[in-house]
Amino acid sequence: MTQIPDLLLEPMVRHALHEDLGAYGDVTTRAVIPEGTRYAARINAREAGVVSGMQIAALAFRLVDPALRVTPRLADGQPCAPGDTLMEIEGSAASILSAERVALNFAGRLSGIATLTAGFVAETRGTKTRITCTRKTTPGLRAAEKLAVLHGGGFNHRYGLSDAILIKDNHIAAAGGIRAALGAATASASHMLKVEIEVDTLEQLSEVLETGGADVVLLDNMSTPDLARAVERVGGRLVTEASGNMRRARVAEVCATGVDYISSGALTHSARTLDLGLDF
Structure with a gap:
């Protein structure tokens, strides 16, 4: 699996999280989800492609909440089919929801690049x-x-x-x-x-x-x-x-x-x- 150190990726992920969370954090989750609620979630593929961005998605979840358990199921560079689970996340529901969009934005964008590149290759x-x-x-x-x-x-x-x-x-x-x-x-x-x-x-x-x-x-x-x-x-x-x-x-x-x-x-x-x- 090709990776670069988290240290080099962290500034862009932090910037994206700051952009999304703004000055007050996730007000919807804070208003709707009872404190202490725990859930398990999965990032699933809706279409076939080549996976990328799992390292960055995992980093987004961990930056929001280091206590989250993040388990990759498909590594960056592997093919995926519709319905495949790419990653499992367990822990605070509020933390998962607060990191969700940034993680998916990176993973979807980067998987799209990897998929297009694979077609050229x-x-x-x-x-x-x-x-x-x-x-x-x-x-x-x-x-x-x-x-x-x-x-x-x-x-x-x-x-x-x-x-x-x-x-x-x-x-x-x-x-x-x-x-x-x-x-x-x-x-x-x-x-x-x-x-x-x-x-x-x-x-x-x-x-x-x-x-x-x-x-x-x-x-x-x-x-x-x-x-x-x-x-x-x-x-x-x-x-x-x-x-x-x-x-x-x-x-x-x-x-x-x-x-x-x-x-x-x-x-x-x-x-x-x-x-x-x-x-x-």
Whole structure:
């Protein structure tokens, strides 16, 4: 099961709980539920998918009430079918109800990303191509959403602006061209920092190959025939990444070109929330 430390996830979960509970806490539960009432509840799947967000949902319940007993029944990264129980929670009914929406919001959102990613990954079977996400994530939720991509069988692109050099079209324009941008990047990059550059045409690709200094080339918004020509021209000298207009229906044909990676912002910005519910 792929996880990251709770310490890194806790600030976003605390923020979501503060947002939901507001200044006065759960006034409905406080008014309606007798003090000391105890219940057992389950998070159940209403549809098939790939599970993600169980670590975060459990954290939401524990932050509201450390005395709650939280028992995962399906781990992050596992498939679920309609009716499957993903998690059981036992303890104070008031605590369960107060954490319910935040836990389900995270679990449904992240399971949706994992499910969409798994669909993309399924189209790559029998090829070397890997599916990766982008930085097109919900502000404040990047760690969780990139984790969900891993649960769906995908891979993570750079996490942010600080862990890789990615020279895009606007950088090239502002720097004065491909040669200038690559020269400046390779002069300043440490031996631990990868350099990737985006190209839109085969002519730009040839200039990148002639200039040298890149580790990865991003083939942006190219037709499938041009992607095949680009991979042939690179000849294994660089890691190749296809990006732009990467729908699931197109993945198989792009894999056939031999690219190493397909990146898609849709994995995180267009995933539909998986339908989950909490039942007492």
